[in-house]
Amino acid sequence: MSDTPSHGPVNSIMPKWVRCPQDFVGGLALMAIAAFALWASSDLQGMRGFSFGAGTAPRMFGILLLLLGVGTAAMGLIFEGPQVAKYHWRGPFFVSLSILCFAVAIRPLGLVISAFVAFMIAGMGTPETRWKETIIVGICLTIGCSLLFPYALGLPLQLFPRFLIQ
Amino acid sequence: MADLFSNLALGFGVAFTPINLMLCLIGALVGTLVGVLPGIGTIATVAMLLPITFGLPPVGALIMLAGIYYGAQYGGSTTSILVNIPGEAGSVVTALDGFQMAKQGRAGPALAIAAIGSFFAGCVATVLIAVLGAPLTKLALAFGPAEYFSLMVLGLIFAVVLAKGSVLKAIAMIVFGLLLSMVGSDIETGASRMAFNIPELADGLGFATVAMGLFGFAEIIRNLDAGSESDRELVQQKVTGLMPTAKDLRDSAPAILRGTVLGSILGILPGGGAVIASFAAYTLEKKIAKDPSRFGRGAIEGVAAPESANNAAAQTSFIPLLTLGIPPNAVMALMVGAMTIHGIVPGPQVMQKQPELVWGMIASMWVGNLMLLIINLPLVGIWVRLLRVPYRLMFPCIVIFCAIGIYSVNNAPVDVVLAGVFGLVGYWLIKHDFEPAPLLLGMVLGPLMEENLRRALLISRGDWSVFVTRPLSAVLMATAAFLLVLAVLPSLRKKRDEVFVESEN
Numbered sequence: 001m002s003d004t005p006s007h008g009p010v011n012s013i014m015p016k017w018v019r020c021p022q023d024f025v026g027g028l029a030l031m032a033i034a035a036f037a038l039w040a041s042s043d044l045q046g047m048r049g050f051s052f053g054a055g056t057a058p059r060m061f062g063i064l065l066l067l068l069g070v071g072t073a074a075m076g077l078i079f080e081g082p083q084v085a086k087y088h089w090r091g092p093f094f095v096s097l098s099i100l101c102f103a104v105a106i107r108p109l110g111l112v113i114s115a116f117v118a119f120m121i122a123g124m125g126t127p128e129t130r131w132k133e134t135i136i137v138g139i140c141l142t143i144g145c146s147l148l149f150p151y152a153l154g155l156p157l158q159l160f161p162r163f164l165i166q
Numbered sequence: 167m168a169d170l171f172s173n174l175a176l177g178f179g180v181a182f183t184p185i186n187l188m189l190c191l192i193g194a195l196v197g198t199l200v201g202v203l204p205g206i207g208t209i210a211t212v213a214m215l216l217p218i219t220f221g222l223p224p225v226g227a228l229i230m231l232a233g234i235y236y237g238a239q240y241g242g243s244t245t246s247i248l249v250n251i252p253g254e255a256g257s258v259v260t261a262l263d264g265f266q267m268a269k270q271g272r273a274g275p276a277l278a279i280a281a282i283g284s285f286f287a288g289c290v291a292t293v294l295i296a297v298l299g300a301p302l303t304k305l306a307l308a309f310g311p312a313e314y315f316s317l318m319v320l321g322l323i324f325a326v327v328l329a330k331g332s333v334l335k336a337i338a339m340i341v342f343g344l345l346l347s348m349v350g351s352d353i354e355t356g357a358s359r360m361a362f363n364i365p366e367l368a369d370g371l372g373f374a375t376v377a378m379g380l381f382g383f384a385e386i387i388r389n390l391d392a393g394s395e396s397d398r399e400l401v402q403q404k405v406t407g408l409m410p411t412a413k414d415l416r417d418s419a420p421a422i423l424r425g426t427v428l429g430s431i432l433g434i435l436p437g438g439g440a441v442i443a444s445f446a447a448y449t450l451e452k453k454i455a456k457d458p459s460r461f462g463r464g465a466i467e468g469v470a471a472p473e474s475a476n477n478a479a480a481q482t483s484f485i486p487l488l489t490l491g492i493p494p495n496a497v498m499a500l501m502v503g504a505m506t507i508h509g510i511v512p513g514p515q516v517m518q519k520q521p522e523l524v525w526g527m528i529a530s531m532w533v534g535n536l537m538l539l540i541i542n543l544p545l546v547g548i549w550v551r552l553l554r555v556p557y558r559l560m561f562p563c564i565v566i567f568c569a570i571g572i573y574s575v576n577n578a579p580v581d582v583v584l585a586g587v588f589g590l591v592g593y594w595l596i597k598h599d600f601e602p603a604p605l606l607l608g609m610v611l612g613p614l615m616e617e618n619l620r621r622a623l624l625i626s627r628g629d630w631s632v633f634v635t636r637p638l639s640a641v642l643m644a645t646a647a648f649l650l651v652l653a654v655l656p657s658l659r660k661k662r663d664e665v666f667v668e669s670e671n
Contacts, residue, residue, distance in 0.1 A: 022597075022598055022599060023332075023598075023599075026598035026599070026600060029594075029598075030338055030342070033342065034345075037345050040360040041348070041360055044359055045355070045357070052354075052619075052624075054352035054354075054355045054357035054359055057619070058345065058348040058360065061344045061612075062345060068337060068338040071338075072332075072334055075332070082599075085598075088391045090390070091386075091387045091391055092387045092589075092590060095383060095387050095390070095561075095589065096589065098562070098566075099383070099583070099586035100586060102569045103579040103583045106579055107579055115570065118565070119563070122562035123558075125390050125561070125562075126390050128558045134562070141566060149574065153221060
């Protein structure tokens, strides 16, 4: 969870002795995750006699993951393999932004506004988007979702902004 | 034997009530509708549609979910045949010959054979579940915590062996999943673990949330990378002449039979049976065919065998879930999630205490298959039209739909953010050639494994040798060790890679 795709194409940065950057970087990241988990569970109680404490299992899996990370990174040094694939920023950025906006807006602003706004932001995720049709589809989707979720499925979703209802 | 019939009768009694038939129909239709969307596999479909079953009574909800599952699978094969985009790993092989058949204007027979094969496999598997259910439940009662733990280890090792690519990386993904499952409250002491005082994390990471992130959002982001329009070559001709000819039927009948047998066996094994079943069935057909060069050029056996195997395995994978309470793959894990929401803990007790639920679900699987056969063939035209919707319009819809779905599980905005984070994690995993499916399996089995490990060690007073001194547990552990050794042996690895490579190009 501690890693986000921010590595970019690493092929030029990686020294020569890294034969498979894909595995090497992957292994390093696993080690980082494991170290983070070990740190996060360090305040939990360990073994009490022969019974497990709350922290025993997380630590066990953490150490296991650390070892596997070392193993994966080592494989990256020993065997030839592919470079780290190229990352694109546009898709991940706008899709994430759209999800984030939805999460932030759904409570105070209701389904109608948050769904439409999130739809438009997600639409920016590809250069192929044509705005006119995206707006039309966005409106249709918003109407569809507003009917489907609260009415047809009976889920407790608020449709309109809170300040309008009050 | 009498038990068997009375059980099945009970099941069909439940499944054939109008309301349950209706739910099964809706599930199958909606499942196909979403499953047809390219880039949305079975796991994402089930995760996405989970919320729509929340308002139903438990039996109805599970019946609808089973319908969604089969619909999603059938939708996946439809896209493989018509657009050459397999929605999920299981239908990768179907795309090989199915798409070729479609190009030759025989999309109709290909789709029909896929449906007929699936239906036949479904019938056989339903009977198999009914036959094996009761005895396996008895076996399950003989299982102590040590045996449960060993069985889960075996299941995870199976998942590793059957996953493609590096064994080491697959194990790493499982352990990552196990670690993620530790987030939340400790079962025994209630201590908060790795939750960082975030109230939404106190209960642990939601399974549907992670699944949607890893399989829904990550897949969308990756598709955007590829340039959405580039690799879509939809079959442009009208799909006409649905019925396969007598020769088609003659050719595919033995293939369907072989696929069903292979799929049923592989499905029972814990660790993601459906995918490997279709690969194995395709490889088998190619091996025993008189003229192997026909494969990849539109051989109908190449559609019939993997589709039957896929469906048989999908269905028999309910066996470990219903009898032992252990989900053998990610979709079953979602089913567990759904059951838990309705307050049902899958396992041998359910079989005895709520027989109408279990048998009703088993019967409805068969009904679901029948419905797919009847409704989907006439509806192929609609699915094709749906496939013509450009991706630039489709993906924002999917994003919003997923977001609303996740939000409605707990009415928690944090869940939506978490799913987004896991979308990025999933994208990163894809870039580094890590498979997300073992991660999900590890995450589901994590709490079960920890609980049984703790209990086993408590009973044995901290003696780790229980796992090898109790005979049943020792057998399971030995099998797991044997499989792991086999998987890393170079000769078998080469073979295993061949199976995947062969079916990918």
